[in-house]
Amino acid sequence: MLTIDSVSKTFFPHTVNERRALVDVNLELTEGDFVTVIGSNGAGKSTLLNTVAGRIHQDTGVVSLDGSDVSRLKEHQRAAQVGRVFQDPMAGTAPNLSIEENLSLADRRGRPRGLSRGVTKAKRERFAEALKQLELGLEGRLKTKVGLLSGGQRQALSLLMATYSDPRVLLLDEHTAALDPQRAELVTRLTRSVVEDKGLTTLMVTHNMVQALEVGNRLIMMHEGRIILDVGAEQKAQMTPQDLLAEFGKLKGAVVDDKTLLQ
Numbered sequence: 400m401l402t403i404d405s406v407s408k409t410f411f412p413h414t415v416n417e418r419r420a421l422v423d424v425n426l427e428l429t430e431g432d433f434v435t436v437i438g439s440n441g442a443g444k445s446t447l448l449n450t451v452a453g454r455i456h457q458d459t460g461v462v463s464l465d466g467s468d469v470s471r472l473k474e475h476q477r478a479a480q481v482g483r484v485f486q487d488p489m490a491g492t493a494p495n496l497s498i499e500e501n502l503s504l505a506d507r508r509g510r511p512r513g514l515s516r517g518v519t520k521a522k523r524e525r526f527a528e529a530l531k532q533l534e535l536g537l538e539g540r541l542k543t544k545v546g547l548l549s550g551g552q553r554q555a556l557s558l559l560m561a562t563y564s565d566p567r568v569l570l571l572d573e574h575t576a577a578l579d580p581q582r583a584e585l586v587t588r589l590t591r592s593v594v595e596d597k598g599l600t601t602l603m604v605t606h607n608m609v610q611a612l613e614v615g616n617r618l619i620m621m622h623e624g625r626i627i628l629d630v631g632a633e634q635k636a637q638m639t640p641q642d643l644l645a646e647f648g649k650l651k652g653a654v655v656d657d658k659t660l661l662q
């Protein structure tokens with residue numbers, strides 16, 4: 400369903416700053432796969448997500464969605480197929496627009512321009528219904544400017560917006576990392592439920608080893624631009640965070656984030 404075939408990306412090639420961010424990466428996700436992605440600093444995790452989203456174009460290799468090569472499509476051309484939530488709660492929403500205006504943008508994502516911008520009564524009801532699932536009381540605050548929401552509320556809304564139009568692939572880039580533990584737990588719970596309800600094919604980058612093991616049906620570990628470990632649901636269920644840290648320990652030159660070690 401999502402196929403990453405021999406994808407490589409080098410930043411600043413042939414200079415002193417050369418960085419091989421992805422080295423001949425192969426990854427195939429089947430419909431409904433929920434893959435957690437871990438790795439040392441600079442391993443290539445964000446670059447991998449960026450090549451799927453079209454924010455970065457790989458030097459060689461092919462990214463395909465549902466069998467069609469999307470490698471040449473720009474980010475906005477993949478927007479209807481790819482939903483994304485970033486670490487920064489400010490990144491996924493427009494602070495000066497109200498909750499309903501933000502959801503209206505999510506609703507129109509990937510559709511032709513020129514459609515009515517107005518929020519009809521029917522739409523408003525659908526938005527309120529969707530917001531109810533977040534259990535944050537936002538369904539009663541449709542006219543509130545998003546900039547007034549807390550980080551956790553904004554991130555929950557970002558998740559709702561990224562998944563509102565049923566993307567083919569959902570990309571989560573450390574989307575709970577900037578939240579306090581309670582809010583992170585809430586957003587993780589919402590993530591599991593929306594991914595399950597909609598059967599979304601998902602790639603989730605995390606530094607949290609516990610989260611990486613508890614969430615999803617598959618886990619990959621990256622190091623120096625390569626996927627060096629790929630475990631399925633059964634094996635993942637047997638693993639502990641210590642096992643993952645031991646895997647990191649085997650890697651030469653792996654710099655593991657403090658956040659990872661603290662989990």
Ligand SMILES: Nc1ncnc2c1ncn2[C@@H]1O[C@H](COP(=O)(O)OP(=O)(O)OP(=O)(O)O)[C@@H](O)[C@H]1O
Nearest residue numbers: 410418419420438439440441442443444445446447
């Ligand atoms: N836009 C860019 N320009 C230049 N170099 C980049 C760019 N994006 C990433 N890199 C480099 O590519 C390598 C992989 O970076 P990437 O951000 O994908 O790693 P990561 O696994 O997401 O790391 P982290 O966990 O630290 O966020 C690093 O050496 C990084 O410095």
